[in-house]
Amino acid sequence: MRLLNLFFVVPDLEVLSERDWTCGPDLKVNTAFAPPDWNGFDESALELSLRVSDPPEALSGVQRCALTVGGPSCEPFLKTLAALQFDELIRVEPGDADLRFCPEAAARIVKAVAETKFRPDFILTGTREQISESACVPQVTAELLGWPCLTQVMDLHAAGRNRLRVVCAEDGGVSARIVSAPCVLGVGNAPGAYLRVPTLKDKIKYGKKAVTRMTLSDFPETEKPLADPDVRLRSLTRIRKERAGVILDAPSPEEKAEILWERYLEGRVRRG
């Protein structure tokens, strides 16, 4: 079985303070001061990819390729994947190109790698990206390749040669199905799917694997969507998710609880 993982390295936005959230003339928030991290959904996809070789269903002979689009800050992440015994590592240097809000460009890179370099049975990637949240790279990739696509993948295991048992979140529940290759899998919120950590000895033994470095010029199919994107970015407005809060002022916890009950809970509970 051959698995291709597309992943992105993103800034850890949690370290940004309130005043950092300002947009420059290039319509970008300066995240240079935020350390890089895995895009959470992609990290889960990478871990699920490794689980295919875990007992008890362990499938032998799985070949894995990790593909990323990003600058040199991606290199340590590729080394980690090398230490975790990914077989092929590819970094596509985007240069000055702005891939935000252009899922087609990423999808076309995946398609080209899939058709010319790695020929996977399954493609795994996060359902959403951290920055633009277009949430459609898996679907667009599948459409370009003419493959089926499953999204909101939570878990997967080997189910025989070129088949996976895929668990997906669905409205109001969870589905599990056996999926035959080829298929694109968009990994969503996969509880507990943090990427495993290679040991120092594995880093020494496997971590020096060569990375194939490419540029966007190696992917002429990306020219058009980048030059003439379907969506043009005009402005950015921060989405505020704060919720109003009230501090209950009373001398004792018991009295605070009483106020909470009387003012805020009793009516709701009785209505319910």
Add this chain to the structure above:
Amino acid sequence: MALIQREKIVEGLVRILGKENVVTDEKVLKESSNDRYRKYEQVCGVYTQPIPAAVVYVHSTREVSDVLKFANGYQINLVPRTGHSAIEGGLETALKDSVVVDGSRMNRILKVDPYNMQVTCQCGVPLQELDDMLREKGYTTGHSPQSKPLAQMGGLVATRSIGQFSTLYGGIEDLVVGLEAVFPNGKICRIKNVPRRSVGPDIRHIVIGNEGALCFITEVTVKIFKYRPENNHFMGYTLDSMKVGFEVLREVMVEGYKPSIARLYDPADASMNFSHFAAPGKCVMIFMAEGPAGISAATEAGIREIVAKHPECEPVDPQYIEKWFSALNWGPEQIAKELEEIRATHNIGITTEVSGCWDCIYKIYETARNRIAEEVPDITMVGGHSSHSYSNGTNMYFVYYYNIVDCPPEEEINKYHNAINRIICEQVLKYGGSIAHHHGLGKARAHYVYQEYGSSYYMLDTLKKAFDPNGIMNMGTLIPLRK
């Protein structure tokens, strides 16, 4: 071993404190039987320490005195605690039918005294709340450990805590001017607040760092300082070797500069914190100068001049350091996230902090790090940083991660954590450093106390026997239990 049954212990405590302040809920008791030294056991919900008879909440010095007298009479082991943020086993209930005495509800700030520049508070005052309140008034305690969102004043003093700005303000021992403590026989002792005294040994130091093994701290008075963040200057450098880094730190300290922060990260630790600006394999050194504008600016200029003499030190944009530092502290959210990650990956990160003079700190760092990488299985990262410097030496904060492989939760502590601690302590003792810089000995490193103290162990042993003759105060902490 207590002289009365578990039920009688609870009955006695209820008589003293009232039913509402004596908790016997099994879940609470289990969670109170350990601290973050047994992080993996906590993650797995496995409890290997004796489950205490009760957790009691005290509200006044008088109540503390009554509880201690009761425990002393029946030889019941007590474990004092406030913020429950200990990480060296100091809060483990090592004996059957122990009682955890929780001072977190003694949480009143008693007096803010800006004229004499000191603040008096009860043991359960959270440091974060105290410092936030002071900062609104233009002052600060100058004490900012990574556990600031969790820790409370009693525990900070009991463990000889240190903060991230220690190079300027000192450790908690430099900040405490007076205190109140209760001893096992119920005796309440107050040490008054004065700028200095020459009236015999400084008895504050019997209490500061006693780790609950001699007495229960009920009240502390600490110095406060003017808070002037507008004068802060940050500096950051990348460099190739720890050896050069230690030398720069030494020069800065020896020349008499007092930055509030002086830190040096090795390549492994730097890659976890500074990968957005430091290339792989690079060490990172950071400084912060603060205080009155003139002093802060002069401190920055002096440090820059010293670092400039070392061409391998390349300056980085100070904003990197300022941003990084603002997200350094650990609160409940970070701990919850860490536990979730450990549960998922079985990869766990631990720290061990030691100190040494300038002439041995590099050897301690290098030899311990190499031995850990070679001798301990499943290591995923080993490195560290120096974060508290003095004119005669510095500390080394070893940071290490390992995968827990083929190991039940109750065996993890010996297979990995204690094995690493042993290597670090062996190397520290070999080269003449101290095995604990600011976490305390707890129970994790208590069995090295004889080698750590050498001939001065006589003094510690005598203190323990004199103040706690019945052995009721946090037994197993500082001095190991006899098997």
